[in-house]
Amino acid sequence: MVALTAALHAPAAFAQGFQSPAPFAVLLDSASGTVLYEKAADELMSPASLAKIATALVAFEEIAQGRLTLDSEIGISENAWRKGGGVSGGSTMFAQLNSRVKLSDILHGIIVQSGNDASIALAEAVAGDETTFARLMTERIRALGLTKSVFRNATGMGDPLQKVTARELALLSDHIIKTYPEHYRIFGQREFTWNKIKQQNRNPLLAMDIGADGLKTGNIDDSGFGLVGSAVQNGQRLIVVVNGLKTARDRANEARKLLEWGFRAFEPRKIFEAGDIVGEASVFGGEKGRVGLKAKGPVALLLPRGSSERLNARIVYRGPLTVPVQEGAEVARLLVTRGEVKTLDIPLYAAETVQAGTLQSRALDALLEAASGWVRKALSRS
Known part of the structure; x- marks a missing residue:
């Protein structure tokens, strides 16, 4: 796997320090795919x-x-x-x-x-x-x-x-x-x-006047009390999951607290416009040695209001890519993490078609790939 890493400065540090007693929890922003909170997710x-x-x-x-x-x-x-x-x-x-x-x-x-x-x-x-x-x-x-x-x-x-x-x-x-x-x-x-x-x-969120419109509750001895819920406020949809709580009241309270915190504490930030080249991937044996990568639309995150922290963005793919690479083919993923939390994980697509290169260029790529393989083996032994 090849990873290209960059740093993003973002409002953050989920400085509010929100903590949930739920043994398992996730809070997801539907539009951006941003994970706002997770615990044993x-x-x-x-x-x-x-x-x-x-x-x-x-x-x-x-x-x-x-x-x-x-x-x-x-x-x-x-x-x-x-x-x-x-x-x-x-x-x-x-x-x-x-x-x-x-x-x-x-x-x-x-x-x-x-x-x-x-x-x-x-x-x-x-x-x-x-x-x-x-x-x-x-x-x-x-x-x-x-x-x-x-x-x-x-x-x-x-x-x-x-x-x-x-x-x-x-x-x-x-x-x-x-x-x-x-x-x-x-x-x-x-x-x-x-x-x-x-x-x-049985979903208690539906009666709470917080914009809830789903989804489901659950409870058996092995699971404790759990809930998957979703709510919409001002056009923004959040999805919450909690499980392993001791009582039905606990699951209702924790799901509500997570949703209210998510709606209150975050704001959307666009990090790439639609059509922007997010990065590049190496291509083996092609008329070009690299191909641009882009998402299907704009790339946005929900980030905490105020303060700042460093997010890590990585482009991950199995490479180098082999020709032909077709425009629009899914060839990589953009991963954004905040410490150990995977905040965003979306597919990236080839921005153009790359056909096979000349015999000379393919031979050179083969030599370079062989040399890099030798280096990797040497490093693995050291």
């Missing part, structure tokens, strides 16, 4: 019903691909009824045994009521059984670049191998918000009635 934890965010993702993708519609009827099997229905003692939609329920209502049952019966029924309808569906959940998030989380069921019920990270839950939620806005609205619905039983949305 990449450590594995039990998701409980926060796993249903990924369950909903699969449903949204099935609809987008035309394999299901909101009017598709989902059967409530005996397995779904016994494991997740009223007789189970867990959160449930109270769907009737052997009934058929429209997918639009199943989604409300999963998202608003946190119904385990609805989640299992969806899994069986899509994949035949819950285990296969859980593998599909994991595959779908891998396609989004989320590499650590693993799902074993559609409900979030305890399983020692079912683990997620706070960062990946935040990124997954951000993807759903941006990709499926028409379905995301369900997460903000305050109540839903099925089988003549009205249930309130």
